[in-house]
Amino acid sequence: MDNKVVTFGEIMLRLATPGYLRFSQAKEFTATFGGGEANVAVSLANYGISVDFVSRLPKNDIGKACLMDLQKYGVGVNKMIWGGERLGIYFLETGAVSRASKVVYDRAHSAISEIEPGMINWEEVLKDARWFHWTGITPAISQGAADVLAEGIAKANEMGVTVSCDLNYRKNLWKYGKTAGEVMPDLVAGTDVVLGNEEDAEMVLGLKPEGVDVTGGHVSGAAYESVSKQIMAQFPRVKKVITTLRGSVSANHNSWSGVLWNGKELFEAPTYQITHIVDRVGGGDSFMGGLIYGLLTWPEDEQKVLNFAVAASCLKHTIYGDYNQVTVEEVMKLMSGDASGRVSR
Numbered sequence: 001m002d003n004k005v006v007t008f009g010e011i012m013l014r015l016a017t018p019g020y021l022r023f024s025q026a027k028e029f030t031a032t033f034g035g036g037e038a039n040v041a042v043s044l045a046n047y048g049i050s051v052d053f054v055s056r057l058p059k060n061d062i063g064k065a066c067l068m069d070l071q072k073y074g075v076g077v078n079k080m081i082w083g084g085e086r087l088g089i090y091f092l093e094t095g096a097v098s099r100a101s102k103v104v105y106d107r108a109h110s111a112i113s114e115i116e117p118g119m120i121n122w123e124e125v126l127k128d129a130r131w132f133h134w135t136g137i138t139p140a141i142s143q144g145a146a147d148v149l150a151e152g153i154a155k156a157n158e159m160g161v162t163v164s165c166d167l168n169y170r171k172n173l174w175k176y177g178k179t180a181g182e183v184m185p186d187l188v189a190g191t192d193v194v195l196g197n198e199e200d201a202e203m204v205l206g207l208k209p210e211g212v213d214v215t216g217g218h219v220s221g222a223a224y225e226s227v228s229k230q231i232m233a234q235f236p237r238v239k240k241v242i243t244t245l246r247g248s249v250s251a252n253h254n255s256w257s258g259v260l261w262n263g264k265e266l267f268e269a270p271t272y273q274i275t276h277i278v279d280r281v282g283g284g285d286s287f288m289g290g291l292i293y294g295l296l297t298w299p300e301d302e303q304k305v306l307n308f309a310v311a312a313s314c315l316k317h318t319i320y321g322d323y324n325q326v327t328v329e330e331v332m333k334l335m336s337g338d339a340s341g342r343v344s345r
Contacts, residue, residue, distance in 0.1 A: 003296045004050040005131040006079075006161075008120075008152055009037030009138045010112045010145075011055055011066055014281075014322060016092040023093050023102070033069045034322025036135040036168060039282045042323040043289025043312070045074035049296065052076035054125055056112040058084045063111070073323065079125045084111025092281060095251035101280070105172060113142040120148060122155035131292060132156040135166040136204060139183050140173035146183055153190040164193040166288050167200035180204045188235050193295070195242045195288055201227050205234070228261035239263065240295075242306070244287055244313075245271075252277050256314055258287065260306045267303050269310040274317045286316035286324035290331065311335045 015029035041053040053075050057063035059082040066087060070077050088107030095101035107113065126132060132152065139146035156163050165188060174180055184204045188194060202208040207227045228241035240262050247255035257271040290312030294305030311334040316324040 002050060002128070002130065004052070004129045005041070005044055005133060005292060005296075006052045006054060006126060006129045007037035007041045007133045008054045008149065009035055009135055010088055010107070010110065010141060011035035011038040011053070011057075011070070012088040012090050012107060012110075013062065013066070014090055014092060017094065020094055020096045023091065023104075029091070032321045033066050034282060036137050036166065036285050037133060038070065038075070039285035039322045039324065040133055040166075040289045040292070041070070041075045042073045042325070043286055044293060046325060047289070047293045047328050049293060050076070052079050052125070052129075054079045054081075054120065056081050056083055056115045056119070058082070058086055058111045062087050073325075079120075081115075081119055083119075084109075084114050086110055088113070094279070097250050097252060100251055103281075107141070110141075112138075112145060114144060115142075115148050116144045117147045117151055120152070122152050123159070125152070126156055126159055126161050129156075129159075129161050131162045131164065131296065133164045133166075133288070133292065134187070136168040136180065136184060136200070137170055137173065139187060140170055140180065142176055143178070146178075146187075150187060153187060157190050162193065163191045164288070164292060165191045165195065166284060167194065167196035167204045168284065169200045169203040171203070181206065185234075188231075189237060191235070192237060193240045193242070193291075194231060194235075194238050195244070195284070195291065197244045197246065197284070201231070201243075205231065207231065224259050225261060225266050228259075228266075232261075232263055240302075242291060242309075244284055246283075254280065254317070256283075256310065256317070258306055258310045260302055262302055265302075267306050269306045272310065272314040274314060277317045279320045280317055282322040282324060283313050283316055285322070287313035289324060293328075307335050308332075 014032045014034045017026040041051045044051040088110035091104040093102040224243045242260045245257040253275045260267040287309045290309035294308040312331045315326045
C-alpha cells in the first residue's frame with residue numbers, strides 16, 4: 001500500500017476584498033477557491049503525496065472551474081460526485097493591526113449540504129487509501145453531510161485506514177438543530193489522530209486547558225497535556241493529540257507553535273514570530289497537511305513530524321489564498337533555522 005490520502009469536505013468560492021479594504025469599501029473581490037479538507041489535499045499534493053479530494057459539486061461552469069483548480073495543483077478528483085445547484089461562497093475581509101479579519105458565509109443549500117447517505121461509494125473511494133482526513137466543518141454543514149461523513153469514517157475503520165480529524169469549531173455553521181457537542185463525539189470516536197486548538201477542545205469536547213490566554217500573545221504548550229490525556233481517556237481509539245498554539249499579538253503579528261501528545265510523551269515545537277502576516281486563512285489546514293506528511297514519512301520521529309507541521313504552517317502565513325503552496329525543501333530550509341528570506345537564485 002502506498003501513502004495515498006483521501007480528504008472529504010466542502011470546497012467554496014472565496015471572494016476577498018483587495019488588500020485591507022473593508023467590505024463597505026470594496027468595488028471588486030479577488031476570486032479563489034478554498035476549504036479545510038481541500039486545503040489539506042493541496043498541501044499533500046505539493047509534497048508529492050498521492051491524494052484524492054472528495055466532495056459534491058454542482059455540474060455547472062463554477063463547479064467545473066473548481067475541479068480544474070484542484071487538478072492544477074495535482075489533487076485527484078476522479079472520486080468527485082456531481083449534483084446540487086450551487087457552490088458555497090465565503091467572503092473575506094482581511095484585518096490589520098487591532099482590527100480582526102471577518103468572514104461572511106453564503107453556503108446555504110450548497111451542493112454538499114444536500115448530500116445524502118449512499119451517494120458516495122466509500123469502499124471504492126478508500127480502496128487504495130492509507131489515510132482518511134476530515135474536519136469538524138463538514139458535520140456542521142448539515143445532517144446529511146454529518147451522516148455521509150459517519151459512513152466514511154466507519155468504512156475507513158473497517159478497512160484499516162488511519163483516520164485524522166481537525167476539530168475546527170465554527171460557531172456560525174451549526175444551524176440545523178444540533179450542536180457540535182451532540183454530533184462530534186461519535187465521529188471522533190472513530191478517529192486515530194486529532195488536531196485542535198484551545199477553542200476547539202472546549203467548544204467541541206467540553207475540555208479546557210488551564211492557564212491559557214491567547215489574547216495575551218503567549219500560549220504555553222504544557223497546559224495542553226492534561227487536555228490531551230482527557231481526549232485519549234474519552235476516545236480510546238485516539239493515538240495522537242496535536243494542538244496548534246497561536247498567540248495573537250495583533251491581526252498582523254502572531255506567535256505560532258504546536259504540541260504533540262502520543263500517550264506517553266509531550267513534544268513541543270519551536271515558536272515562530274510571524275510579524276507580517278499575508279494571509280492566515282488556511283493556517284490550521286497547512287499544519288494538518290504538514291502533520292499528515294510527516295507522520296507518513298517519519299513515523300518514528302514525532303519531534304521532526306511536529307517541527308515540519310509548524311514550519312509548513314508558518315510559511316503558509318506568507319502566501320495569499322487558502323492553499324499552502326510550498327515545497328518540502330522550503331519547509332526543511334525553515335526547519336534548519338534559515339528564516340532569512342534571502343533571494344534563492
